[in-house]
């Protein structure tokens with residue numbers, strides 16, 4: 001097992017550090033930025049299905065559901081096709097309206113999650129076209145879907161999903177770009193820019209990983225907190241949810257993810273000098289709004305741990321701690337902002353002596369309801 005961990009103490013850490021190379025594996029041979037090409041074998045024949053769809057319904061559970069939420073922002077913005085994201089467990093039992101004009105995307109690392117599988121079967125019965133995004137080759141979901149794309153992240157052993165999440169987002173982004181290009185809802189310039197920036201993501205993730213030691217120090221400060229709040233806006237709202245989920249899963253500390261602007265409708269009541277608030281405050285269209293959210297937290301003595309873009313000044317001055325990520329176009333930021341959050345939860349769990357790779361009560365693949 002020590003050999004399998006490749007010199008890391010835990011599979012989770014190994015998998016966090018594998019992200020630059022597995023993201024590359026995900027787009028290898030599929031993304032040719034210089035030629036302006038995206039080629040996804042499973043997608044080519046079905047592009048008209050997507051483009052003629054009334055809507056895209058994304059179904060998934062857990063971390064895969066968070067990847068679906070990120071995709072909602074990316075797909076709607078780029079392709080102008082309406083997207084809904086559903087928990088598979090809710091979708092399957094609420095007599096959902098599905099027609100032959102719907103395209104369903106099922107996301108699953110293991111390809112074995114019982115609720116997702118059942119939701120796929122239901123969607124197929126109602127005539128929808130179902131596309132799978134799985135990691136495990138030959139898994140039940142990959143066989144049950146009409147077509148799909150593998151993430152090629154390699155085996156993920158740690159129960160808390162890390163590299164599966166970033167590779168799912170990579171695949172979803174490539175699909176959205178391909179559809180937008182075909183539909184004509186993206187300019188040539190933006191399309192080329194995103195392709196080149198996507199190719200640079202492995203380098204960006206490597207840079208983000210360089211904050212590891214600093215994040216370990218932050219973990220030391222907050223390891224005994226009993227609650228955490230995670231805030232983000234836009235496509236980084238799902239990243240806040242994912243950051244909170246990671247912390248809950250492996251450290252057993254209660255954490256909640258929230259859209260930053262919703263804080264005033266509830267969570268702000270929880271803020272005092274004992275509440276660490278992790279805020280994704282990268283350079284984006286929402287930057288000024290996030291700055292004012294941070295001011296609201298500071299004026300209530302909350303502690304700010306901010307994820308900021310390199311070169312940031314305004315948030316850095318206000319925050320108690322910062323975790324720096326490199327600059328990338330806003331739509332791609334979830335691929336880098338998620339890295340410090342993975343590391344933070346990892347270090348807190350290790351410092352608390354938790355069973356990082358096999359947290360209590362959780363399973364890697366949930367094959368029962």
Ligand code: G6P
Pocket residue numbers: 061062063064107108109110111112113116159160161362363364365366
């Ligand atoms: C379990 C795992 C999570 C995972 C979820 C969905 O809860 O512990 O890490 O996100 O199942 O799994 P899937 O294999 O369908 O992505």
